[in-house]
Amino acid sequence: xxxxxxxxxxxxxxxxxxxxxxxxxxxxxxxxxxxxxxxxxxxxxxxxxxxxxxxxxxxxxxxxxxxxxxxxxxxxxxxxxxxxxxxxxxxxxxxxxxxxxxxxxxxxxxxxxxxxxxxxxxxxxxxxxxxxxxxxxxxxxxxxxxxxxxxxxxxxxxxxxxxxxxxxxxxxxxxxxxxxxxxxxxxxxxxxxxxxxxxxxxxxxxxxxxxxxxxxxxxxxxxxxxxxxxxxxxxxxxxxxxxxxxxxxxxxxxxxxxxxxxxxxxxxxxxxxxxxxxxxxxxxxxxxx
Numbered sequence: 001x002x003x004x005x006x007x008x009x010x011x012x013x014x015x016x017x018x019x020x021x022x023x024x025x026x027x028x029x030x031x032x033x034x035x036x037x038x039x040x041x042x043x044x045x046x047x048x049x050x051x052x053x054x055x056x057x058x059x060x061x062x063x064x065x066x067x068x069x070x071x072x073x074x075x076x077x078x079x080x081x082x083x084x085x086x087x088x089x090x091x092x093x094x095x096x097x098x099x100x101x102x103x104x105x106x107x108x109x110x111x112x113x114x115x116x117x118x119x120x121x122x123x124x125x126x127x128x129x130x131x132x133x134x135x136x137x138x139x140x141x142x143x144x145x146x147x148x149x150x151x152x153x154x155x156x157x158x159x160x161x162x163x164x165x166x167x168x169x170x171x172x173x174x175x176x177x178x179x180x181x182x183x184x185x186x187x188x189x190x191x192x193x194x195x196x197x198x199x200x201x202x203x204x205x206x207x208x209x210x211x212x213x214x215x216x217x218x219x220x221x222x223x224x225x226x227x228x229x230x231x232x233x234x235x236x237x238x239x240x241x242x243x244x245x246x247x248x249x250x251x252x253x254x255x256x257x258x259x260x261x262x263x264x265x266x267x268x269x270x271x272x273x274x275x276x277x278x279x280x281x282x283x284x285x286x287x288x289x
Contacts (some may be wrong), residue, residue: 007034016285022046023094033062039071045289054127079219092229116182154205225256228288257286
């Protein structure tokens with residue numbers, strides 16, 4: 001089955017990453033391979049793209065999309081970029097890309113448990129081999145820890161009430177599905193007054209917690225510049241303020257980097273019409289000095 005995910009801001013990525021024939025580029029979050037395949041066509045047969053992803057299912061899609069191109073795919077979290085490059089015998093590279101969004105193929109697969117729009121198990125793991133799922137957090141964390149996660153990672157104004165309701169509900173029976181959790185949150189809010197589903201913030205917070213997204217991003221931002229050769233480009237696409245603030249701070253404060261984008265680059269109108277999920281994407285670029 002071909003991937004349904006469209007690579008976000010592809011033209012902007014190619015412009016800011018500026019891959020040249022013969023160069024070596026790391027796509028640290030390869031996903032379905034959309035960015036990797038386009039970069040590989042730019043670097044040509046004398047170059048190389050190394051693609052990393054935590055999700056083996058996405059790597060299967062990427063293999064089909066990059067077949068015949070100079071692309072090496074590795075099952076790895078992107079904060080292990082140094083270990084992967086060392087294992088491949090690669091030193092400094094010419095460019096590093098990270099697209100921090102998750103793919104439509106993941107979102108639209110009910111069994112992955114990412115979306116409250118489809119009934120499925122409370123999973124949310126990018127890497128199905130890791131032990132922690134959303135269900136284990138919802139059914140095991142104490143109320144104060146749940147509330148902190150919903151508040152800090154989802155900006156949820158009713159974090160404590162939702163956490164208390166979860167604890168009360170799970171005392172009667174475990175909360176195991178996306179529908180159960182979404183209905184619990186909606187029940188505290190009552191009838192919807194806008195287009196945003198009340199469960200959105202809680203699901204975001206759980207996904208970030210399950211996958212340690214901010215911890216991995218912080219480690220990656222500290223490690224990646226050391227793998228860039230002078231003049232190498234570092235491009236990161238984020239999808240919410242918790243990520244963007246970290247990227248902006250790292251690019252501005254790291255003396256190994258020179259920011260290239262004064263403000264984040266956002267999607268154009270044409271892409272927004274074709275792919276509404278790209279509306280929150282922000283791209284920042286920096287150069288190794």
